[in-house]
Amino acid sequence: MQLKKELLKELTGLRGVSGDEGAVRDALRTIVAPLCDEVLADTMGNLIATRDGGDGTKPHVMLAAHMDEVGFIVMSATDAGLLRIQPVGGVDPRVAVSKRVLVGPAAAPGVIGAKAIHLQSASDFDTVLGFDSLYVDVGAATQAKAEELCPPGSYITFDSPYVEFGDRRVKAKALDDRVGCLAMVHALQTARYPGKLTCAFTVQEEVGLRGAAIAAYRVAPDLALVLEGTTCNDLGDVPPHLQVTRQGKGVAISVMDLSAIANAALLSAVRAAADARGIPWQHKQYVAGGTDAGAIHKSRRGVPCTVLSVPCRYIHSAASTAHLDDIAAQQALVVACLEDFANKNPL
Secondary structure (H helix, E strand, C coil): CCCCHHHHHHHHHCCCECCCCHHHHHHHHHHHHHHCCEEEECCCCCEEEEEECCCCCCCCEEEEEECCECEEEEEEECCCCEEEEEEECCCCHHHCCCCEEEECCCCEEEEEECCCHHHCCHHHHCCCCCHHHCEEECCCCCHHHHHHHCCCCCEEEECCCCEEECCCEEEECCHHHHHHHHHHHHHHHHCCCCCEEEEEEECCCCCCCHHHHHHHHHHCCCEEEEEEEEECCCCCCCCHHHCCCCCCCCEEECCECCCCECCHHHHHHHHHHHHHHCCCEEECCCCCCCCCHHHHCCCCCCCCEEEEEEEEECCCCCCEEEEHHHHHHHHHHHHHHHHHHHHCCCC
């Protein structure tokens, strides 16, 4: 399978903090519109792309991946022209200091700053600086100039280019969850599912699975596969039994997280689809976090769900990394599942 690395580069380069996913949505709409019978953006901002193969005896399958990424938002500016910020989504302040960022619709360049190390007290060294102690410097000399350039409410993204490096690794911002978006594009381009297939590119997952709740209610699917990026924790000093997933070992299949428990029958069908084709996969070995499955599985009368994820080191930072083979395995497993669901209802 030829992995579309240029498209992954394009998607991760787009700026789409939760609540400001328009650029990502517009790019994806252009890509998927020729592949679908209907493409719409709902009032929440989700992009819902549907293709009906015409066979009503097959389950209506929903694929879901979120367009949004973690980032920041401008709250105010100081007299000295520095921007006070708050995180949008789960960002550890320890990964934010000194990172380059882009602010507002004009993508004004800036740097996340903090008190210089020379001025920090002994207690500062023992404390993680919170976001109330961080700011963004965009080079403005006054509060008025800063707010003219970057008014309160302006979104802030990490400024971090896509880079391939080492043993088939890639570094970029927003791998969580542009890898999932890429997998859905691949499914639309590759799979020939005879039933109804709906791809939901959702918004505001990082701040509470908000878009998925609306999308699932509208779509009303029979089952759903949620395509994600997930944490690794596979570094050398971590005991094997505490490693959540491992890079280069295949797509991660979740049994349970803090938002949902996988449907047992669907989970079995997904694993069987991978095994039958030799697609590398692994179990996610730790119960933490949540995904759009948490909202989707509670929609209407309930929707059986399973989550397929790409292991990402340094997730929710400016420099998340993934293995290209794991990205390819996620894409291959989605297509394999659709092939099997066409022959037998997994439920």
